[in-house]
Amino acid sequence: xxxxxxxxxxxxxxxxxxxxxxxxxxxxxxxxxxxxxxxxxxxxxxxxxxxxxxxxxxxxxxxxxxxxxxxxxxxxxxxxxxxxxxxxxxxxxxxxxxxxxxxxxxxxxxxxxxxxxxxxxxxxxxxxxxxxxxxxxxxxxxxxxxxxxxxxxxxxxxxxxxxxxxxxxxxxxxxxxxxxxxxxxxxxxxxxxxxxxxxxxxxxxxxxxxxxxxxxxxxxxxxxxxxxxxxxxxxxxxxxxxxxxxxxxxxxxxxxxxxxxxxxxxxxxxxxxxxxxxxxxxxxxxxxxxxxxxxxxxxxxxxxxxxxxxxxxxxxxxxxxxxxxxxxxxxxxxxxxxxxxxxxxxxxxxxxxxxxxxxxxxxxxxx
Amino acid sequence: xxxxxxxxxxxxxxxxxxxxxxxxxxxxxxxxxxxxxxxxxxxxxxxxxxxxxxxxxxxxxxxxxxxxxxxxxxxxxxxxxxxxxxxxxxxxxxxxxxxxxxxxxxxxxxxxxxxxxxxxxxxxxxxxxxxxxxxxxxxxxxxxxxxxxxxxxxxxxxxxxxxxxxxxxxxxxxxxxxxxxxxxxxxxxxxxxxxxxxxxxxxxxxxxxxxxxxxxxxxxxxxxxxxxxxxxxxxxxxxxxxxxxxxxxxxxxxxxxxxxxxxxxxxxxxxxxxxxxxxxxxxxxxxxxxxxxxxxxxxxxxxxxxxxxxxxxxxxxxxxxxxxxxxxxxxxxxxxxxxxxxxxxxxxxxxxxxxxxxxxxxxxxxx
Numbered sequence: 001x002x003x004x005x006x007x008x009x010x011x012x013x014x015x016x017x018x019x020x021x022x023x024x025x026x027x028x029x030x031x032x033x034x035x036x037x038x039x040x041x042x043x044x045x046x047x048x049x050x051x052x053x054x055x056x057x058x059x060x061x062x063x064x065x066x067x068x069x070x071x072x073x074x075x076x077x078x079x080x081x082x083x084x085x086x087x088x089x090x091x092x093x094x095x096x097x098x099x100x101x102x103x104x105x106x107x108x109x110x111x112x113x114x115x116x117x118x119x120x121x122x123x124x125x126x127x128x129x130x131x132x133x134x135x136x137x138x139x140x141x142x143x144x145x146x147x148x149x150x151x152x153x154x155x156x157x158x159x160x161x162x163x164x165x166x167x168x169x170x171x172x173x174x175x176x177x178x179x180x181x182x183x184x185x186x187x188x189x190x191x192x193x194x195x196x197x198x199x200x201x202x203x204x205x206x207x208x209x210x211x212x213x214x215x216x217x218x219x220x221x222x223x224x225x226x227x228x229x230x231x232x233x234x235x236x237x238x239x240x241x242x243x244x245x246x247x248x249x250x251x252x253x254x255x256x257x258x259x260x261x262x263x264x265x266x267x268x269x270x271x272x273x274x275x276x277x278x279x280x281x282x283x284x285x286x287x288x289x290x291x292x293x294x295x296x297x298x299x300x301x302x303x304x305x306x307x308x309x310x311x312x313x314x315x316x317x318x319x320x321x322x323x324x325x326x327x328x329x330x331x332x333x334x335x336x337x338x339x340x341x342x343x344x345x346x347x348x349x350x351x352x353x354x355x356x357x358x359x360x361x362x363x364x365x366x367x
Numbered sequence: 368x369x370x371x372x373x374x375x376x377x378x379x380x381x382x383x384x385x386x387x388x389x390x391x392x393x394x395x396x397x398x399x400x401x402x403x404x405x406x407x408x409x410x411x412x413x414x415x416x417x418x419x420x421x422x423x424x425x426x427x428x429x430x431x432x433x434x435x436x437x438x439x440x441x442x443x444x445x446x447x448x449x450x451x452x453x454x455x456x457x458x459x460x461x462x463x464x465x466x467x468x469x470x471x472x473x474x475x476x477x478x479x480x481x482x483x484x485x486x487x488x489x490x491x492x493x494x495x496x497x498x499x500x501x502x503x504x505x506x507x508x509x510x511x512x513x514x515x516x517x518x519x520x521x522x523x524x525x526x527x528x529x530x531x532x533x534x535x536x537x538x539x540x541x542x543x544x545x546x547x548x549x550x551x552x553x554x555x556x557x558x559x560x561x562x563x564x565x566x567x568x569x570x571x572x573x574x575x576x577x578x579x580x581x582x583x584x585x586x587x588x589x590x591x592x593x594x595x596x597x598x599x600x601x602x603x604x605x606x607x608x609x610x611x612x613x614x615x616x617x618x619x620x621x622x623x624x625x626x627x628x629x630x631x632x633x634x635x636x637x638x639x640x641x642x643x644x645x646x647x648x649x650x651x652x653x654x655x656x657x658x659x660x661x662x663x664x665x666x667x668x669x670x671x672x673x674x675x676x677x678x679x680x681x682x683x684x685x686x687x688x689x690x691x692x693x694x695x696x697x698x699x700x701x702x703x704x705x706x707x708x709x710x711x712x713x714x715x716x717x718x719x720x721x722x723x724x725x726x727x728x729x730x731x732x733x734x
Binding site: 006007008010012013014015016017018020023024026027030031032036037038039041042043044045046047077078079080081082084085086089112113116117199201205206207208209225226228229230231243244245246247248249250253326328329334 | 381384394406409413414451484592593598696
């Protein structure tokens with residue numbers, strides 16, 4: 001790893017690393033896509049050329065996640081926070097109730113938004129256990145409103161680094177999931193869900209675009225009173241994700257990332273590699289007396305690995321020296337502190353091994 | 368213009384041409400921005416590095432348009448169509464009335480959306496004159512509701528190619544303007560406006576981002592009932608355009624375009640060049656017996672030049688041969704037909720001259 005290295009290992013939680021091969025392709029095509037003499041970002045969205053990009057992008061996502069025909073796939077403007085409002089605006093009347101699992105900062109934002117539009121039944125999803133470690137509240141302890149219109153939960157929580165190891169299965173109603181930070185990192189049984197959404201900037205592409213997978217029969221009972229057209233799922237669906245000019249460059253990037261995934265064995269292969277990366281890192285941290293994981297086994301995320309040093313005064317130096325070693329964006333979220341290695345699909349096994357080597361070296365240097 | 372030319376002259380109405388110099392810079396930085404070892408699209412938005420990009424982008428826009436300190440500049444997710452809802456949701460109570468100038472397809476979409484949230488007083492803005500040409504309805508013929516909360520109008524209409532030659536001045540209330548297709552093409556007297564918005568994909572950068580310039584004192588009287596947080600101007604402003612992950616790559620692109628504008632003499636110089644380009648093209652069309660303009664003098668857009676051939680059966684061949692000559696996206700909007708040359712800031716004088724040469728040659732070939 002000499003100083004001439006142009007690409008660092010980027011552990012950013014989001015916007016996050018894009019596969020280098022995808023960026024290289026984008027770079028090559030940036031001034032002249034497919035011989036058209038312009039970039040995709042300069043291409044009218046009503047051209048057959050752009051429609052072709054959109055169609056292929058959707059088809060590849062359907063292939064990757066085995067999305068049944070009874071589900072619509074939407075590519076929408078904005079981020080997950082837009083969905084925080086859209087879900088209740090579409091599916092919750094003011095007098096109705098929905099269940100929300102409360103996790104961290106982001107789910108609290110989501111809940112605050114939902115409370116604007118209906119009654120929210122809260123269930124704590126995360127807690128500190130007797131050893132002071134973060135853990136998921138086991139599903140058999142949940143107390144939900146079984147008559148609630150849906151249960152909303154975040155499958156992977158990026159700040160603390162906590163992730164559901166299996167789909168929730170006790171609630172008999174509709175499941176809605178914010179899968180921003182683990183979509184495409186593992187196989188999903190889509191049919192267990194009514195609606196899944198994911199902002200692009202972790203496992204899909206640049207920020208400003210969100211993928212929504214929604215069961216079509218939900219469109220039969222939705223609300224439109226004081227709901228902007230662009231926030232109405234059925235309308236966006238009817239217009240084929242193009243009620244207005246879509247975030248076309250983001251869709252093109254997503255399409256390239258989906259092709260990269262298919263070329264690399266799809267989500268099954270990605271899942272295997274993601275588990276390998278995470279186990280390597282957690283195993284190293286667990287055997288260390290210098291680093292530790294703040295998350296209990298059984299609740300740990302394989303996408304966002306929170307790491308703490310027993311002596312927190314080393315953090316600044318760690319981040320500085322890591323950067324000098326081309327390992328960037330390892331700082332934990334400001335609300336939780338410590339270190340965090342986000343190891344989404346685009347992070348290679350080599351990247352994780354480099355991080356571990358650096359952690360070993362850092363420990364030797366400061367102790 | 369040999370076949371080895373990699374960049375075509377792109378007359379797309381939007382997403383539209385980006386200056387080649389900007390794309391070249393983006394291309395160079397795409398895998399490694401500023402020596403950070405990653406792309407801007409892979410950079411956390413809470414890093415000082417991205418904050419620096421955002422701050423500089425805003426400062427340069429303020430410089431270009433001489434935006435007073437009493438106005439907030441927001442970089443928002445989505446397109447102008449999001450603003451179609453946001454404006455009435457923020458500024459119009461259900462029992463209140465606002466004036467909307469009805470132009471074409473887009474303004475009708477805008478009006479339809481506004482009608483969801485308040486009473487809309489319509490004024491026709493465009494009409495066919497006695498010679499069968501499109502023209503703006505003169506301002507002294509408008510009948511507005513003087514008590515209306517605001518007057519909304521589109522400064523430049525892209526489909527027909529009609530543009531206000533001066534700011535409306537008879538309405539005593541607040542002016543709100545959709546300037547998607549002529550922002551940064553000419554100097555604007557910002558203080559005449561309460562709010563200006565512009566989707567990025569014509570004169571600013573890739574689609575998926577919208578610039579809003581809003582007078583801060585408007586925040587004193589806005590509505591939040593059933594308005595998503597991300598649709599509340601004061602909230603987005605308070606959070607410095609980052610209530611959530613912003614469309615960071617779009618903001619970076621906008622920043623590069625603004626720098627390009629400053630390096631090229633700012634909007635004053637751009638305006639001069641835009642008028643020169645437009646006059647050249649209109650003068651050529653006016654003297655022709657083969658082509659004509661469907662728009663009356665005095666109402667013509669210098670951004671979108673609609674052109675019709677007396678014999679419309681030539682259109683397909685024209686578009687095909689133009690493309691072979693590296694002149695792309697000259698097809699008119701489906702609702703209006705004919706040809707259309709969108710000559711935004713990124714279109715060079717050379718591009719317009721090439722188009723005219725091709726038009727002459729085409730006329731010779733078919734007649």
